Amino acid sequence: MADAKHAESLMDRVWKFFTSLKLAIFVIIFLAIASIIGTVIEQNQPLEKYRQIYTDGTIRLFEKLSLFDMYHSWWFLLLLVLFTVNLICCTVDRLPRVVRIVRNPKTTLDENLEKSLGFVDRWKKKGELAALAETYRAAMGGAFARPRVTENSGTFHLYAEKGVASRFGVYVTHISIIIIFLGAIVGNVLGFKGYANIVEGESVRRIPTRGGTNHVDLGFSVRCNKFWVEYYPNGQPKEYASDLSVIENGREVLRKTIEVNDPLQYKGVWFYQASYGPAGASTVTVTVSNPDGGQRETISLSPGRHAEISGYGKISAVDYRPDFQGLGPALLVVLEKPGTQPAQFWLLKAFPEFDRQRKDTRYLSFAGLNEIFFTGLQVARDPGVNIVWLGCALMVIGIIIAFFLSHQRLWIRLSRGGDGRVEVVLAGSTNKNRLAFEKKFEKIQGDMKAVKP
Amino acid sequence: MLNVRLFDLTTLLFGVASVNYVAALYGKKETIARIGTWVCIAAAIVSTAAIGVRWAESYKMGIGRIPVTNLYESLVFFAWSVNLFYLAVEWKYKSRTFGAFVMPIAFGTMLFALTNESSIQPLVPALQSYWLHAHVITCFVGYAGFAVSAGVAVMFLMKAKREERKVTGGVVGRFPSTKVLDDLVYKAIVWGFPFLTAGIITGAAWANYAWGTYWSWDPKETWSLIVWLVYAAFLHARVTRGWHGRRAAILSIIGFLATIFCYLGVNLVLSGLHSYGGA
Numbered sequence: 223m224a225d226a227k228h229a230e231s232l233m234d235r236v237w238k239f240f241t242s243l244k245l246a247i248f249v250i251i252f253l254a255i256a257s258i259i260g261t262v263i264e265q266n267q268p269l270e271k272y273r274q275i276y277t278d279g280t281i282r283l284f285e286k287l288s289l290f291d292m293y294h295s296w297w298f299l300l301l302l303v304l305f306t307v308n309l310i311c312c313t314v315d316r317l318p319r320v321v322r323i324v325r326n327p328k329t330t331l332d333e334n335l336e337k338s339l340g341f342v343d344r345w346k347k348k349g350e351l352a353a354l355a356e357t358y359r360a361a362m363g364g365a366f367a368r369p370r371v372t373e374n375s376g377t378f379h380l381y382a383e384k385g386v387a388s389r390f391g392v393y394v395t396h397i398s399i400i401i402i403f404l405g406a407i408v409g410n411v412l413g414f415k416g417y418a419n420i421v422e423g424e425s426v427r428r429i430p431t432r433g434g435t436n437h438v439d440l441g442f443s444v445r446c447n448k449f450w451v452e453y454y455p456n457g458q459p460k461e462y463a464s465d466l467s468v469i470e471n472g473r474e475v476l477r478k479t480i481e482v483n484d485p486l487q488y489k490g491v492w493f494y495q496a497s498y499g500p501a502g503a504s505t506v507t508v509t510v511s512n513p514d515g516g517q518r519e520t521i522s523l524s525p526g527r528h529a530e531i532s533g534y535g536k537i538s539a540v541d542y543r544p545d546f547q548g549l550g551p552a553l554l555v556v557l558e559k560p561g562t563q564p565a566q567f568w569l570l571k572a573f574p575e576f577d578r579q580r581k582d583t584r585y586l587s588f589a590g591l592n593e594i595f596f597t598g599l600q601v602a603r604d605p606g607v608n609i610v611w612l613g614c615a616l617m618v619i620g621i622i623i624a625f626f627l628s629h630q631r632l633w634i635r636l637s638r639g640g641d642g643r644v645e646v647v648l649a650g651s652t653n654k655n656r657l658a659f660e661k662k663f664e665k666i667q668g669d670m671k672a673v674k675p
Numbered sequence: 676m677l678n679v680r681l682f683d684l685t686t687l688l689f690g691v692a693s694v695n696y697v698a699a700l701y702g703k704k705e706t707i708a709r710i711g712t713w714v715c716i717a718a719a720i721v722s723t724a725a726i727g728v729r730w731a732e733s734y735k736m737g738i739g740r741i742p743v744t745n746l747y748e749s750l751v752f753f754a755w756s757v758n759l760f761y762l763a764v765e766w767k768y769k770s771r772t773f774g775a776f777v778m779p780i781a782f783g784t785m786l787f788a789l790t791n792e793s794s795i796q797p798l799v800p801a802l803q804s805y806w807l808h809a810h811v812i813t814c815f816v817g818y819a820g821f822a823v824s825a826g827v828a829v830m831f832l833m834k835a836k837r838e839e840r841k842v843t844g845g846v847v848g849r850f851p852s853t854k855v856l857d858d859l860v861y862k863a864i865v866w867g868f869p870f871l872t873a874g875i876i877t878g879a880a881w882a883n884y885a886w887g888t889y890w891s892w893d894p895k896e897t898w899s900l901i902v903w904l905v906y907a908a909f910l911h912a913r914v915t916r917g918w919h920g921r922r923a924a925i926l927s928i929i930g931f932l933a934t935i936f937c938y939l940g941v942n943l944v945l946s947g948l949h950s951y952g953g954a
Binding site: 243246247250251253254257258260261262265293406415454455456458459460461462481482483485492494495496600601602604607610611614617618621622625626654657 | 737738796797799800801803804806854855858865868869872873876879880883884885886887888889890892894897898900901904905907908910911912914915916941945
């Protein structure tokens with residue numbers, strides 16, 4: 223027996239520990255401090271970078287404390303677990319009590335309750351008890367909320383309440399945090415995050431996961447048909463875009479141009495435009511024409527390479543400008559004809575006939591720059607994300623309920639006084655926003671006293 | 676640009692309003708404070724017009740977007756929110772003494788904005804999203820609430836100190852009662868907190884839509900969480916432990932310091948994803 227009692231008290235103590243506000247405040251403060259540390263020490267940087275900032279001893283210490291990848295360290299996760307356990311225990315501990323209060327409200331105003339309430343007023347009224355009770359019932363309905371009436375050995379009790387939901391706001395908020403954590407766990411266990419760099423014209427099917435050596439087989443492949451960058455007039459990038467196709471069983475099943483902030487989704491896998499880069503050297507296309515209009519030739523030039531134009535000379539491209547003095551894209555070429563000095567001149571894409579001005583046996587036109595890019599995509603599947611959004615929505619709703627509603631209660635007790643008049647006692651309480659309720663109570667007081675039988 | 680000149684005028688008006696409120700406090704002249712209120716209303720009109728003009732001018736430049744995308748714009752938007760939040764408080768609580776403690780925050784913000792690049796720059800691709808509107812507006816309304824709370828917390832501490840020494844009259848004699856001040860410290864946070872929460876959530880939703888991760892422990896995200904935790908602690912201490920008065924006021928000021936660091940410090944000291952980082 224003694225053992226059982228001892229065990230019970232130990233359980234009690236453990237339970238008290240996990241339901242205590244002290245634990246909550248402790249966890250919140252530690253989460254905050256740890257988070258600050260994580261922003262001061264840059265996370266997940268290469269070792270060389272840390273070597274520039276810290277001494278070897280400091281690095282060893284920080285590594286032991288997992289401070290370089292702190293948000294994924296065992297002790298940070300432990301804090302989150304403690305936080306969750308604390309939230310669950312507080313809810314389990316307090317919610318049933320609140321449900322009981324809400325389901326069985328104290329509908330009669332006895333003396334003990336009267337003493338415990340902050341808002342009480344009393345006055346006397348002439349009239350018949352039952353009739354007055356009816357009058358006050360109507361008046362209370364108008365001024366506050368429809369009351370329940372109970373008669374108890376010659377005493378009438380009127381009870382009305384408002385904003386009961388306010389009692390549950392805090393639990394909705396706390397549960398929402400647990401739901402968000404659940405969503406995060408589901409996403410981490412069942413989802414993946416990866417990346418893919420796809421050269422224009424190529425496709426991928428296996429995606430390397432971020433921060434790991436694993437690959438995920440999508441079960442379909444994604445092809446980058448084209449990638450391009452648009453610019454503002456001042457040359458700053460305006461938009462990166464990739465024209466993507468989803469290919470499944472050899473068939474194109476979906477095609478979409480994605481941009482930053484406009485991803486593609488297929489079978490729960492999302493592709494986000496994240497970066498881009500040059501894939502190999504760019505080439506330029508130049509056409510060679512006869513001034514009389516006949517005989518055309520198209521040649522492709524790579525940087526640093528000459529191209530032979532048969533019966534004319536050697537040509538190479540030496541410079542490219544996306545906008546040459548407001549005239550649009552331009553190419554600087556060097557032409558070497560046998561027996562003459564090399565000549566250097568600009569070709570303008572917008573004016574293909576421009577080179578006729580040399581009045582030579584051939585004229586050249588700049589047909590365009592063929593840049594080959596790879597598009598950098600973030601790839602993610604997160605089956606938990608909608609659970610997270612559900613939690614977020616509940617959190618906002620819970621906070622609003624918790625702080626903007628208050629559970630307000632109002633009692634009226636009518637009893638026959640010694641002098642034959644009816645004694646009226648008005649009492650009220652609120653669980654929040656006392657100042658606002660004070661004003662409301664004053665107004666109700668006035669209304670109730672002015673009631674005419 | 677017209678919008679910048681309007682913002683300069685706004686700065687001047689905030690300055691005049693601040694001086695009026697402080698002067699009214701020390702000179703004990705309600706008329707001066709009343710002028711302050713009208714100056715604040717004028718500033719609200721001018722700054723709203725300035726934001727509208729800036730918005731329109733960005734469209735004329737072919738880079739149309741809401742003007743809340745760099746440090747200059749976010750500062751003026753913050754000052755705009757503080758001013759409106761303040762006017763609402765003044766109207767609700769029928770006291771102009773708050774002005775001496777809140778309007779200087781708006782004025783100082785505008786002065787700081789003046790030292791920053793004010794031209795309209797095109798938007799980098801990452802910021803071109805409708806989430807931008809919801810994210811920035813919710814965050815800054817939240818910040819404005821915290822600013823008002825901290826300003827009132829300072830008033831509370833001044834008044835409480837005088838009352839402790841049983842000194843009546845003086846500047847603090849014109850303040851509302853400590854009970855009202857204490858309540859307002861709490862109320863402003865109660866308004867700010869859901870907006871900050873919504874701000875963090877819209878930020879997460881946006882990040883998820885742009886990059887496929889709703890939370891990546893980026894310094895800005897992390898600091899917004901820290902601020903959120905500080906105010907969550909404030910609310911718990913108040914509701915379940917009855918922290919009123921001095922301790923609550925100090926916590927409100929700590930919360931606002933964390934907010935300022937989250938807003939400015941992170942960008943100026945730490946590195947991260949937010950647009951006014953290098954600007």
